[in-house]
Amino acid sequence: MKSLGKGNSDGKQGFTVLEMALATVTLMVGIMSISAATLRMHHLSRQNRERTLAHNAVHAVAERINSASAVAALAPSSWTTTVMDAYGPGGTVGNTFDVLGLTASEGHAQVGSIVIITDETKTDAELGVIMGMPRDLNGDGDANDTDVTGDARMLGVIITADWRGEGSAVTLNHPLYIMGY
Amino acid sequence: MRLHRFSARSRRAGHTLLELTFSISIYSVILLATLTMLERDTHLSKSVLSTAHVEQMAQELIYRLKGELANAHGSNPAAIVTEEFDDNDTTQLRVDSTLGFPSSGTLILARGTAAEERLTYSELEDTEEYFVGLERGLQCTTATDHADGVDLIWAGLAEPIGRQDNPQPDQYDGLTMGVLGPVYFRGDGSGFAYRKPIDPTGGNDLLQGDQLIWGSVVSGTANEDGWSCLEYLPRYEFSEVTSGRDINNDGDLLDLYDIGVISRRRWVTGNADWDIEHVSMGPAAVLQERCNYGGDMDGDGFDDPLFLWDKDTRQLQIRLFVIGGIATNNPIVRQVESTIFLRNEVEL
Numbered sequence: 001m002k003s004l005g006k007g008n009s010d011g012k013q014g015f016t017v018l019e020m021a022l023a024t025v026t027l028m029v030g031i032m033s034i035s036a037a038t039l040r041m042h043h044l045s046r047q048n049r050e051r052t053l054a055h056n057a058v059h060a061v062a063e064r065i066n067s068a069s070a071v072a073a074l075a076p077s078s079w080t081t082t083v084m085d086a087y088g089p090g091g092t093v094g095n096t097f098d099v100l101g102l103t104a105s106e107g108h109a110q111v112g113s114i115v116i117i118t119d120e121t122k123t124d125a126e127l128g129v130i131m132g133m134p135r136d137l138n139g140d141g142d143a144n145d146t147d148v149t150g151d152a153r154m155l156g157v158i159i160t161a162d163w164r165g166e167g168s169a170v171t172l173n174h175p176l177y178i179m180g181y
Numbered sequence: 182m183r184l185h186r187f188s189a190r191s192r193r194a195g196h197t198l199l200e201l202t203f204s205i206s207i208y209s210v211i212l213l214a215t216l217t218m219l220e221r222d223t224h225l226s227k228s229v230l231s232t233a234h235v236e237q238m239a240q241e242l243i244y245r246l247k248g249e250l251a252n253a254h255g256s257n258p259a260a261i262v263t264e265e266f267d268d269n270d271t272t273q274l275r276v277d278s279t280l281g282f283p284s285s286g287t288l289i290l291a292r293g294t295a296a297e298e299r300l301t302y303s304e305l306e307d308t309e310e311y312f313v314g315l316e317r318g319l320q321c322t323t324a325t326d327h328a329d330g331v332d333l334i335w336a337g338l339a340e341p342i343g344r345q346d347n348p349q350p351d352q353y354d355g356l357t358m359g360v361l362g363p364v365y366f367r368g369d370g371s372g373f374a375y376r377k378p379i380d381p382t383g384g385n386d387l388l389q390g391d392q393l394i395w396g397s398v399v400s401g402t403a404n405e406d407g408w409s410c411l412e413y414l415p416r417y418e419f420s421e422v423t424s425g426r427d428i429n430n431d432g433d434l435l436d437l438y439d440i441g442v443i444s445r446r447r448w449v450t451g452n453a454d455w456d457i458e459h460v461s462m463g464p465a466a467v468l469q470e471r472c473n474y475g476g477d478m479d480g481d482g483f484d485d486p487l488f489l490w491d492k493d494t495r496q497l498q499i500r501l502f503v504i505g506g507i508a509t510n511n512p513i514v515r516q517v518e519s520t521i522f523l524r525n526e527v528e529l
Contacts, residue, residue: 017204024211031218038222042229049232052240052517060520064360067494067522093360100516 235505242463337372355484370486415439430480
């Protein structure tokens with residue numbers, strides 16, 4: 001075998017087993033670092049994908065609620081009831097939804113949930129979002145009514161996606177208002 | 182590597198042949214493992230980058246479509262044949278009105294019947310009664326005689342049919358999965374026609390009295406006769422056989438696809454001399470099965486139209502299958518979908 005270099009103190013050429021072992025270990029450490037970086041990149045890519053799926057789903061639900069609200073507003077007197085009958089608990093569409101590609105986090109049957117706010121006195125802190133609550137929802141000049149189901153002119157809606165992400169549970173909230181006129 | 186030999190001339194001990202063989206074996210294993218790891222890393226990196234790129238493309242396309250349609254109102258281009266139409270006639274097709282149909286495109290005649298025919302037209306006649314420059318019997322259909330009174334639609338339009346409870350096969354073109362369950366629809370869903378608020382004087386006043394002025398900005402000029410549409414334009418061919426991938430999960434490698442682009446077209450109706458504007462809304466990466474636009478793309482048993490327009494709720498469902506990684510022979514398909522509520526009333 002051809003000599004590969006100088007290494008021994010006695011003037012003989014070649015690498016010792018120890019030198020080769022050290023070089024191999026260094027090489028392995030380098031390659032494993034690259035692998036770790038690649039896996040991390042893959043992990044971040046998956047996180048990004050999950051967030052995109054959740055964002056699209058939540059936005060699509062918001063658009064469908066806006067659509068249902070606009071159709072229901074053709075009969076303003078029954079607007080709140082119509083919207084609640086569709087997107088409230090037990091409604092025809094329901095107040096939960098699944099998102100293709102996401103798994104619901106622990107304690108949730110489905111990834112998405114919809115909360116329609118009918119209590120004017122709820123604060124942003126209680127709701128966990130920033131949407132300017134408490135607020136007058138029935139146009140009577142105050143924000144004291146705890147149930148505006150019968151005469152609401154606008155309603156707050158919070159659409160939430162809770163999913164089991166890469167390594168941890170992730171929550172995405174999307175607050176919006178719908179108008180009954 | 183210097184090999185030491187045990188020799189009587191030297192007091193230094195070298196390596197025996199057995200030790201050497203053992204060492205070489207260990208190094209070989211390590212070297213092979215390293216190379217395998219490197220190859221796997223390279224493959225994974227390419228896959229991750231391709232996937233990220235495809236997802237980015239799909240998402241950008243969705244955002245652009247949302248921006249384009251935010252204040253638009255949709256239309257439902259459909260017409261009725263008003264003059265007998267022979268199977269060899271390629272000059273013109275007379276209908277009650279061509280209003281809302283794109284300046285050129287694909288029509289479906291006698292949809293859902295044995296006489297169903299797909300044909301393309303290259304122009305709309307200025308009287309808004311004729312499709313001209315016809316090419317007959319396309320996309321796996323045959324040119325056929327059609328009687329006065331037959332209905333036709335722009336192939337791009339997909340809309341839910343009125344009767345959703347066990348409709349007859351000739352009443353729908355596909356079945357897709359909606360929010361509340363399966364939805365029967367007609368058309369292939371490869372396009373969507375609409376108009377937007379404009380100021381004909383080129384300013385920012387979109388109102389005439391308390392009404393919005395509708396039209397389109399065509400070649401930089403706001404025109405009340407202007408229309409817009411989104412349409413799918415095929416650019417390349419993609420084959421499951423060549424790629425070795427079952428793209429639509431149907432258990433075979435026989436399917437052929439078009440890879441195309443979502444393009445925005447703007448034109449002025451009733452004036453064929455006006456320049457027609459084409460703008461690509463995203464990359465040429467949108468996948469559709471050839472001869473089956475709007476068909477099942479993910480093997481779930483339901484059709485997947487690109488655009489499904491429900492005029493009653495004014496909801497436009499967009500479902501895109503975007504492909505990437507073809508250059509690295511690692512095709513990846515990503516589905517991106519969203520719903521847009523068009524705030525303004527339907528036109529036709």
